[in-house]
Amino acid sequence: QCTDGYEWDPVRQRCKDIDECEIVPDACKGGMKCVNHYGGYLCLPRTAQIIVNEREEAAAESTSGRNNVIRRTPADPHRAPPNPTHQIQCAAGYEQSDHNVCQDIDECATGTHNCRADQVCVNLRGSFSCQCPPGYQKRGDQCVDIDECTLPPYCHHRCVNTPGSYYCQCNAGFQLASNNHTCVDINECDANNPCAQQCYNILGSFICQCNPGFELSSDRINCEDTDECRTSSYICQYQCVNEPGKFSCVCPEGYQVVGGRTCQDINECETTNECREDEICWNYHGGFRCYPRNPCQEPYVLTSENRCVCPVSNAICRELPYSVVYKYMSIRSDRTVPSDIFQIQATTIYPNTINTFRIKSGNENGEFYLRQTSAVSAMLVLVKSLSGPREHIVDLEMLTVNSLNYRTSSVLRLTIIVGPYAF
Numbered sequence: 001q002c003t004d005g006y007e008w009d010p011v012r013q014r015c016k017d018i019d020e021c022e023i024v025p026d027a028c029k030g031g032m033k034c035v036n037h038y039g040g041y042l043c044l045p046r047t048a049q050i051i052v053n054e055r056e057e058a059a060a061e062s063t064s065g066r067n068n069v070i071r072r073t074p075a076d077p078h079r080a081p082p083n084p085t086h087q088i089q090c091a092a093g094y095e096q097s098d099h100n101v102c103q104d105i106d107e108c109a110t111g112t113h114n115c116r117a118d119q120v121c122v123n124l125r126g127s128f129s130c131q132c133p134p135g136y137q138k139r140g141d142q143c144v145d146i147d148e149c150t151l152p153p154y155c156h157h158r159c160v161n162t163p164g165s166y167y168c169q170c171n172a173g174f175q176l177a178s179n180n181h182t183c184v185d186i187n188e189c190d191a192n193n194p195c196a197q198q199c200y201n202i203l204g205s206f207i208c209q210c211n212p213g214f215e216l217s218s219d220r221i222n223c224e225d226t227d228e229c230r231t232s233s234y235i236c237q238y239q240c241v242n243e244p245g246k247f248s249c250v251c252p253e254g255y256q257v258v259g260g261r262t263c264q265d266i267n268e269c270e271t272t273n274e275c276r277e278d279e280i281c282w283n284y285h286g287g288f289r290c291y292p293r294n295p296c297q298e299p300y301v302l303t304s305e306n307r308c309v310c311p312v313s314n315a316i317c318r319e320l321p322y323s324v325v326y327k328y329m330s331i332r333s334d335r336t337v338p339s340d341i342f343q344i345q346a347t348t349i350y351p352n353t354i355n356t357f358r359i360k361s362g363n364e365n366g367e368f369y370l371r372q373t374s375a376v377s378a379m380l381v382l383v384k385s386l387s388g389p390r391e392h393i394v395d396l397e398m399l400t401v402n403s404l405n406y407r408t409s410s411v412l413r414l415t416i417i418v419g420p421y422a423f
Contacts, residue, residue, distance in 0.1 A: 003129060005039035038125040042091045050088065050102065093126030118143045135164030156183040173204035196222045213245030237263045237423055252421065254286035263423050284330030285419030286389065295326045295413075321397065321411040330417045333388040338369075338381050344396050344412050345377040353402045360411060362394035370396065380414070388418030 002008055002015035009016040020041040021027055021034035028034045028043035035042040035050060044050070090102035097103045107113040107128040108121035115121045115130035122129045132143035148166035149159035155168035170176055170183035177184050188206040189199035195208035210216055210223035217224045228247040229240035236249035251263035258264040268274075268288040269281035275290035282289050296308035299316050303309045306326040310317035329342060346355055357378035359370050367384040380396065396412045 003039065003124065037091070040126060044089075048089070091126060093124075116141070116143075133164060153181055155181055171204060173206075194221055211245060213247075236261050238421070252286065255421075255423075263421075265419075282328045282330075282417070284417040285332050285423070286421060287419075289391075289417065291326075291328065291415075296324075300324060321409045324411045324413055326413050326415070328415045328417070330419060331382070331386070332419050332422050334385050334422045335382060337385050338383050340379050341382050341416075342380040342396075342414060343373070343377060344370075344380065344398065346398060346400075346410075349376055350400070350402065353400050356399045358397050358399070360395040360397040362392060367392070368394060386416075386418045389420040390418045392416040392418070 005018055005020075006015040007018050008014075017036070017038050019036045021036045024034075024041075027041060031046065032043040033046045033048075035044055042050075088096060088100060088102060090096055093105055093107075094102040095105050104123070104125050105112070106123045108123045113121045113128050113130070115128075118132075118136075119130045120133050122131050132138050135146055135148070136143040137146050138144075145161070145163050147161050149155070149161045157171050157174065158169040160167050160169055168176060168181050168183075173186055173188070174183040175186050176182070185201075185203050187201045188194060189201045193199050194206070197211050197214065198209040200207050200209065208216060208221050208223075213226055213228070214223040215226045216222075225242070225244050227242045228235060229242045235247070238249065238251050238255070241248050241250055249257055249261045249263075251257050254266055254268070255263040256266050265283070265285050267283045269283045273281050275281040278293050279290040280293050282291055294302045295306065296302045299314050299320075300308035300310050308324045308326070310320050310322060310324075312318075312322075327342075331341060335341075344357060355376055357370050357372050359368060359380075362368075365384070367382065367386060369381045369383050370378050371381055372378040378396075378398075380394070386392070392415070394414045394416065396414060397409055398412075399407070399409050401407050
């Protein structure tokens with residue numbers, strides 16, 4: 001945009017003076033002659049002679065001697081006019097110099113302008129212009145702020161107008177790019193990594209995650225240990241021990257952890273057999289016990305492993321069971337009932353005999369029931385739940401009679417060891 005009296009030259013890409021004397025018909029009245037000058041023109045008597053210093057490019061465009069105007073180039077600035085004693089008359093905005101030529105008055109430098117305090121004085125040839133400082137525009141005779149936030153280029157996120165200027169702001173999680181208009185994402189994970197464990201950058205923000213065994217706290221940044229033991233009472237078969245970021249299962253004495261969570265009985269008879277030579281080791285759920293290799297008591301004698309016989313030659317034996325067989329078994333605590341736990345069976349079968357089975361002793365509280373399953377066998381049934389650790393000794397008797405009124409009996413002495421736990 002050019003000032004008054006100039007127009008844009010698209011070839012030279014600059015403003016050039018408009019020759020009003022050529023384009024304005026009858027620019028001067030009353031016999032006056034039109035003299036063009038930068039930014040305007042003068043109407044002077046036809047006998048007037050004016051000497052004007054010009055720039056090189058302006059001189060190239062002018063017509064020498066037209067309208068008695070002598071245009072002097074900068075090459076001869078000190079050439080005196082033909083009549084040095086003649087006083088020239090200068091147009092408004094010009095004054096006579098020491099060399100008797102008209103020169104522009106810089107009203108902005110001399111302070112003879114009438115621009116307001118909020119305006120900027122710009123000197124022109126023969127005049128001056130009151131302009132607004134950058135960021136302001138004229139409205140009437142006043143300078144008002146330009147709201148750049150309503151004009152392109154627009155800010156990416158937010159625009160803040162200021163007196164004479166503006167600046168761009170970005171939303172949280174973004175920062176201004178080098179062009180001061182565009183907002184780019186801040187990678188918080190690379191900048192300061194606010195997360196306690198794992199940080200993932202997302203557009204305009206970030207999210208924190210925790211390692212296995214931890215969970216995000218209420219501030220969504222720090223990680224707290226997850227107490228897996230509180231999430232479920234069945235996570236471990238026996239006892240759960242919480243640790244930072246994990247948990248572990250432990251088993252009671254006599255057991256070992258299998259598969260991380262299950263407790264399995266340790267067979268001490270195979271690993272740490274502490275029984276004497278005259279004893280046998282019997283493993284049960286959660287421990288072991290030592291029993292004598294010869295369990296026979298007078299008048300019984302040992303005939304084979306765990307089998308004691310009362311000799312018929314001994315008169316005392318006539319009123320006692322012929323044989324006593326010692327057996328051992330182990331069951332878990334609180335076993336579901338009813339439950340078949342042990343089968344008794346005749347080892348020798350005689351013709352024309354009848355066998356009956358009964359619990360001779362050890363069932364004072366009614367925990368067991370003996371169900372005959374055939375002519376030569378019976379099943380011991382647990383009918384009341386047993387809690388350990390404890391030991392039950394139950395005598396199971398088989399009575400045998402024949403048609404000749406022969407009568408004999410055998411006893412199976414069953415030692416039942418109830419473990420301390422249900423596993």
